[in-house]
Amino acid sequence: MTLVTDVRLRRILDSRGNPTVEADVLTESGGFGRAAAPSGASTGEFEAIELPPSESIAATRERALPRLIGEVHAGNQREVDNALRAADGTENFSEIGANSAVAISMAAAKAGADVLGAPLYQHLGGAFRGGDFPTPLGNVVGGGEHAAKATHIQEFLSAPVGAPSIDEAVFANAAVHARVAEILDDRDIAAAKGDEGAWAPAVDDSEAFEIVDEAVSDVEDDLGFEIRAGLDVAAAELYDEDDDVYRYGDKERSTDEQIDYIADLVDEYDLVYVEDPLDENDYDGFAELTDRVGDRTLICGDDLFVTNVERLQTGIDEGAANSILIKPNQIGTLSDAFDAIELATQHGYDSVISHRSGETEDTTIAHLAVATAAPFIKTGAVGGERTAKLNELIRIADDAV
Numbered sequence: 552m553t554l555v556t557d558v559r560l561r562r563i564l565d566s567r568g569n570p571t572v573e574a575d576v577l578t579e580s581g582g583f584g585r586a587a588a589p590s591g592a593s594t595g596e597f598e599a600i601e602l603p604p605s606e607s608i609a610a611t612r613e614r615a616l617p618r619l620i621g622e623v624h625a626g627n628q629r630e631v632d633n634a635l636r637a638a639d640g641t642e643n644f645s646e647i648g649a650n651s652a653v654a655i656s657m658a659a660a661k662a663g664a665d666v667l668g669a670p671l672y673q674h675l676g677g678a679f680r681g682g683d684f685p686t687p688l689g690n691v692v693g694g695g696e697h698a699a700k701a702t703h704i705q706e707f708l709s710a711p712v713g714a715p716s717i718d719e720a721v722f723a724n725a726a727v728h729a730r731v732a733e734i735l736d737d738r739d740i741a742a743a744k745g746d747e748g749a750w751a752p753a754v755d756d757s758e759a760f761e762i763v764d765e766a767v768s769d770v771e772d773d774l775g776f777e778i779r780a781g782l783d784v785a786a787a788e789l790y791d792e793d794d795d796v797y798r799y800g801d802k803e804r805s806t807d808e809q810i811d812y813i814a815d816l817v818d819e820y821d822l823v824y825v826e827d828p829l830d831e832n833d834y835d836g837f838a839e840l841t842d843r844v845g846d847r848t849l850i851c852g853d854d855l856f857v858t859n860v861e862r863l864q865t866g867i868d869e870g871a872a873n874s875i876l877i878k879p880n881q882i883g884t885l886s887d888a889f890d891a892i893e894l895a896t897q898h899g900y901d902s903v904i905s906h907r908s909g910e911t912e913d914t915t916i917a918h919l920a921v922a923t924a925a926p927f928i929k930t931g932a933v934g935g936e937r938t939a940k941l942n943e944l945i946r947i948a949d950d951a952v
């Protein structure tokens with residue numbers, strides 16, 4: 552029933568106005584799935600390769616479609632993903648591009664769910680899933696690679712950990728985002744928005760902490776449940792390998808100073824979540840920081856792990872981080888992303904499902920988070936390509952998907 556009968560690929564726009572790959576998967580019994588690849592700006596050195604969309608589409612048509620059409624079943628995710636891997640033949644999808652691979656992998660999952668008549672999260676997670684919802688991490692202030700002339704730290708996140716429901720959590724993050732705008736206005740600070748819809752004011756990081764801290768406390772008081780702050784430092788973008796320092800504009804920090812700085816921030820601002828506090832090659836630094844503050848915050852590896860089981864295993868062996876960011880396009884298929892989540896779970900690492908800075912209306916990650924009972928999802932606070940996922944979570948909770 553789910554035998555794949557056609558795969559169509561096209562270029563569509565992403566939220567930055569760049570082209571990305573969209574895939575449609577059709578099955579024998581009329582099943583249909585459509586999904587699109589997201590795209591990063593602060594990409595990890597070890598990510599699977601994103602090719603220019605036209606190149607990726609041409610290579611995929613030539614190499615992968617003959618192994619998919621009439622050959623694999625959309626309901627059998629491993630079969631689809633193994634065929635994509637075999638068609639590419641490399642470790643990092645450099646022949647067909649992880650962008651086409653992930654679009655097809657996700658579209659096949661949706662086609663499989665369509666044939667079953669089940670919501671995607673149920674097809675991916677089974678009959679007992681759908682009760683646990685992730686806490687959304689909402690990007691409310693940011694800079695780094697996502698906005699010019701703004702903060703050095705890439706993302707200041709709102710985390711409504713005490714929200715009684717997903718919809719209250721989603722609205723809490725939107726309220727923090729709105730409250731940040733009022734505080735910026737009170738301080739006479741103009742701000743554009745960065746790639747993910749976060750405010751991108753030209754303030755130093757210490758002022759951004761003050762603003763976010765105030766906004767989080769105000770909204771926490773208004774709503775009456777706990778909201779905390781988190782960060783994506785994206786430290787690989789700040790790290791200068793030649794001089795072995797982290798550069799925050801004119802200010803430099805050695806690795807030891809960086810570890811002290813982050814550990815102090817965790818306590819000063821009661822941070823619940825810190826992503827990529829150190830360079831993507833620094834397992835030792837991650838391990839030291841995790842040792843110091845891992846009992847009271849999540850230390851999450853994004854560029855460090857790139858959703859890759861081998862890199863995650865190294866982290867587990869060394870005690871580096873206690874959580875992993877999961878981005879299916881970093882590794883190329885949903886099966887690979889599930890393998891990373893499974894390994895993480897076995898070793899007590901929390902999985903945080905994540906968007907990319909370049910996104911589309913695709914909602915697959917909302918279903919992936921519910922299917923895997925992930926404790927957190929990072930998918931922005933406002934903006935159509937972000938609210939697509941947040942609203943889908945609300946619909947899943949309402950069982951209206």
Ligand SMILES: O=C(O)[C@@H](CO)OP(=O)(O)O
Binds near residue numbers: 593594595906908
């Ligand atoms: O660093 C990150 O975690 C992501 C998403 O927030 O950014 P990008 O997609 O640019 O890698």
Ligand SMILES: [Mg+2]
Binds near residue numbers: 854
């Ligand atoms: Mg990151």
